[in-house]
Amino acid sequence: MTLSYVPDGSPAHRLDPRSKLAVQVGFAAAAYAYTTPRGLAALTVVAVVCLRLAGGGPRSLWAYRFALPFLVAAPVVAGATLGAPWFRVDRAVETSLASYRVLLVFVVAAAYVRSTPVRDSRAAIQRTVPGRAGAFLGVGVALVFRFLPLLRRDLATAREAVAARGGDALPVRDRMRLVAVAGINRAFGRADRLGTALSARCFAWNPTLPPLAFGRVDALALGFGVGLAVVALATVV
Numbered sequence: 703m704t705l706s707y708v709p710d711g712s713p714a715h716r717l718d719p720r721s722k723l724a725v726q727v728g729f730a731a732a733a734y735a736y737t738t739p740r741g742l743a744a745l746t747v748v749a750v751v752c753l754r755l756a757g758g759g760p761r762s763l764w765a766y767r768f769a770l771p772f773l774v775a776a777p778v779v780a781g782a783t784l785g786a787p788w789f790r791v792d793r794a795v796e797t798s799l800a801s802y803r804v805l806l807v808f809v810v811a812a813a814y815v816r817s818t819p820v821r822d823s824r825a826a827i828q829r830t831v832p833g834r835a836g837a838f839l840g841v842g843v844a845l846v847f848r849f850l851p852l853l854r855r856d857l858a859t860a861r862e863a864v865a866a867r868g869g870d871a872l873p874v875r876d877r878m879r880l881v882a883v884a885g886i887n888r889a890f891g892r893a894d895r896l897g898t899a900l901s902a903r904c905f906a907w908n909p910t911l912p913p914l915a916f917g918r919v920d921a922l923a924l925g926f927g928v929g930l931a932v933v934a935l936a937t938v939v
Contacts, residue, residue: 706851707819712757714817718916719826721923722814725752728930729810733803735934742802749809756813766808773801825911849896853889860884 709715714722729752733745753762781794828840860881864870869877916924 706815708757708816710757710817712755712817713919714752714756714813716917716919717817717923718914718920719818719822720830720914721916721920721927722818723826723830724924724927725930726810726814726927728927728934730807731934732930733806735937737799737803739799742799742806745803745806749806752810752813756817758813758816762812762816763809766812769804769808773805776801819912821912822914825914828911829914849892852892853885856888856892857881857885860888 729745729748733742736742736745753759756762777794777798780797781789781791783790824840828836830836831839861877863884864872864877864880869880872880
């Protein structure tokens with residue numbers, strides 16, 4: 703399962719990308735404002751509903767598996783001390799809540815990525831942020847979403863190639879070096895080909911973007927996102 707758009711007829715697929723971005727921003731603000739177990743429990747329900755409305759499930763989070771070890775190890779590292787009492791439970795609990803908060807943000811992000819084509823994301827950003835800055839951000843987002851799965855696939859291919867040549871017998875450090883070098887070489891090669899392709903296609907800052915339009919359901923999504931942001935702001939103020 704890769705981090706990419708999946709065609710579907712789910713309710714989230716029919717929403718305007720700008721309203722989905724508003725929900726993401728509002729959810730992230732609420733997640734960082736409500737850090738108690740009760741608040742995170744309520745946000746868990748919201749995150750699961752968002753993912754289900756996008757037609758996703760637990761498998762949709764498989765693309766974030768590389769971040770999970772860091773989220774799990776963070777509380778252990780935060781709680782460990784160099785002297786007595788050797789482990790601070792209060793620090794570990796606080797960091798565990800922070801890690802879980804990040805995981806919830808990943809869930810909502812997975813719902814957005816699964817339900818939004820790359821061109822729609824670019825159009826939403828360029829029409830929200832005016833001028834050359836919006837065009838630059840739109841291009842950056844489009845390139846990240848298009849090439850991140852390719853770069854991850856290149857790293858997986860490099861790992862398989864090293865293993866096929868008996869690399870499993872090498873120390874972990876040597877295997878990491880081989881995979882990293884191969885991945886960087888492929889990334890630079892893709893970057894060169896991308897630059898050539900953009901030049902050959904007369905890349906422009908004002909391309910013809912897909913039309914976007916708010917519907918009645920988008921009003922609910924926008925209101926929900928703004929409501930989350932307002933509630934989060936109220937706790938800070």
